[in-house]
Amino acid sequence: MPKGKGAKGTKVTLKIAKKAIRMTPDGRRRLTLSNMGITIFPKCLLKLTNVDELDLSRNQIQKLPDNIGNFSSLRWLDLHSNKLESVPESIGNLVGLTYxxxxxNRLTSVGLPSTLGFLTSLKSLNLGMNQLDTLPSTMVSLDxxxxxxxxxxLFINLPEFLNALTNLTMVNMKRNPLMYAQGDGEGMLKEKSEPEENGYLVHESSLCRTCLKRCKDQRERIRTYPGLIVPNSVATINQDVWRIRKVEHETLK
Structure with a gap:
């Protein structure tokens, strides 16, 4: 595929990028270039420093420019479903980023810079479906x-700093080879136990009134959820929905 061209041969120029900018309901300037077959980050985008939100998801981008931090006004950045193996250190300059x-992607722990800890305004961070087994310890600053x-x-253990993040209410650790310490006095790590047998995940809207009543009377066998929350612009085509522990806790009250 020619440099700077999308799946249909459309060259991503500054003019095209400007035309793709739309105002969001809350008055932010969003540039959406999703699913265009882009393989190389269009350098012309770096001239659009007044963009608040940037969506380059579902492309084939392998590398971000070292000066990605020049997007000083960015509050929202979506790069899911690309081929990224690392993130530039300059991403730490995006101190206003909330999402x-x-x-x-193809991110490894080595490819995550310590400067992620500078993004202290972050409210939502999605690193799912990569090849991570640790996170930068500097992320403890993401208050x-x-x-x-x-x-x-590939996480075997939960990141130690998670308990220090007092505002963290939603965590998805599904499908990691998590281990936990057995009380054998030696602190040995064992494989996490399998889910309880005869346990099922059922949405309440899928049950008739009779079945719903029966389920509520037998919660030890069937767990019901009032809603399964999916965050905006997460790769819903390729990944499972987020299971929110908070929702489960409130449902089982």
Whole structure:
């Protein structure tokens, strides 16, 4: 595929990018270039420093420019479903960023810079569907973080700093090879136990009134949820929905 061209041969120029900018309901300038077959980050985008939101998801981008931090006004950045193996250190300059989606890429722990800890305004961070087994310890500074997606990675242990993030209410660690310490006095790590047998996940809207009543009377066998929450612009085509522990806790009250 020619440099700077999309799946249909459309060259991503500054003019095209400007025409793709739309105002969001809350008055922000969003540039959407999703699913265009882009393989190389269009350098012309770096001239659009007044863009508040940037969506480059579902492309084939392998590398971000070292000066990605020049988007000083960015508040929302979606790069899910690309081929990224690392993130530039300059991403730490995006101190106003509140939403960052890097899910469904090829990121390794070595490719995550310590400067992620500078993004203290982040409220939602999605790192699911990568090849991560650790996170930068500097992320303990992300005091504003509320949602964290780490599903479909290689984590054996939970990141130690998670307990220090007081505003963190939603965490997805599904499908990781998590281990936990057995009380054998030696601190040995064992494989996490399998889900309880005869346990099913059922949405309340799928049940008739009789079945719903029966389920509520037998919660030890069937768990019901009033809603399964999916965050905006997460790769819903390629990844499972987020299971929110908070929702489960409130439902089982």
């Amino acid at each position: 960052l989606n890097l899910s469904n 504003s973080l509320q949602e964290l997606g780490l599903f479909d990675n």
